[in-house]
Amino acid sequence: MIPPAIALLIGTRKGLFIARSDAAREYFEIEGPHLAGYEIQRAFLDPRDGGNTGYAAAHHPIWGIHVYRSDNAGRDWSPLADVPRHGADEGPDSLKVIWSLAPGPDDRPDTIYAGIEPPGLFVSRDRGEHWECLEAFHRHPSAGLWHPAKGGCAVHSLAASGKRLYAALAAGGVYRSDDGGLDFRACNRDVRAPYLPRAEPEAGHNDHTLRMHPRDPDRLYRQSHTGTWRSDDGGEHWVEITRGLPSDFGYALGLDPNDPDVLFTIPEDSSQFRSTVDGRLRVYRTDNAGADWKALGRGLPQENCYVTVLRDGLDTDDFDPLGVYFGTSSGQVYVSRDRGEHFRALPAVLPPILSIQAARIE
8 A cells, every 4th residue: 555645535426536645646546436426526635634534525316415524534434414504404495515615724623614505605613513504695785696607506615714714606706704704795896797787796706716825815816707817915806817828718726835826727618618628638827826827738638638627626736846636527537746747647537527636644
């Protein structure tokens, strides 16, 4: 067995797979499927305890919706009794899908957050045993502008740092709390939304992904229906950084945890096609916060490749040099050990991939 230093948690439509490697990241051992038959929308090993505790959001058309927890770095999983939902019943108006799970701030190691469809934002302060609705989010005056997108109406991206909490939903936009969820403000100024009656509305934006830099909670990146955007002031203002990319459409964003100016994305052809541009699978990297972009395709198929990489399908580690990982709708996992300069495919074809998290194991 490889002495674990890193684990890739790979959520698929048929279960959770885990690829483990040592710090060299040259060879990965793949295990699974855990939770076989369940759709794993999101899974992570918690960095606050060295990757020992894991959480997974699981959905099955027969067996229902569950949050699973692992206490041994993902080797075993147990369902928790409670799930985040809008009411006591088990109907679709209460809970359709758990779209996002995220760790809370470092000083609250038992706190995790969840975003669901129908749109809802929840917190657990006891490692997923019980869930509490953050009512201020639901009661925001702009909530009447939220509306279903093609993938539904759901809270899909969450990030926390201290008392700062961000939530993004489709279609609704980005929201920020500065007091741990007691109050929220919409953060969508400057972001184009030509599909809405007002070009720059307070809310209603069809956002695909939101990422907060872990070292600078004011530095945000978002992938919207209309392009890629950056904020340097916690979402108060946004600057479009789409120029240099082959498309303004896409889902996945990845950060360099040690450099807030580095961002990775995988553009897709259009909202109509939603697949790789020109049949070429390429990752784009900026080293200067979006001023320019570099196309990275070594080791990736560069013709007749039409796949989708979903919003949580791209992640990075914190090794030096940086590792970059992504999974496709056709079940391939690609790995780079050198900031995306070279990729290779893991020797496996998995079910369609919904999410990837790269976790350091201590």
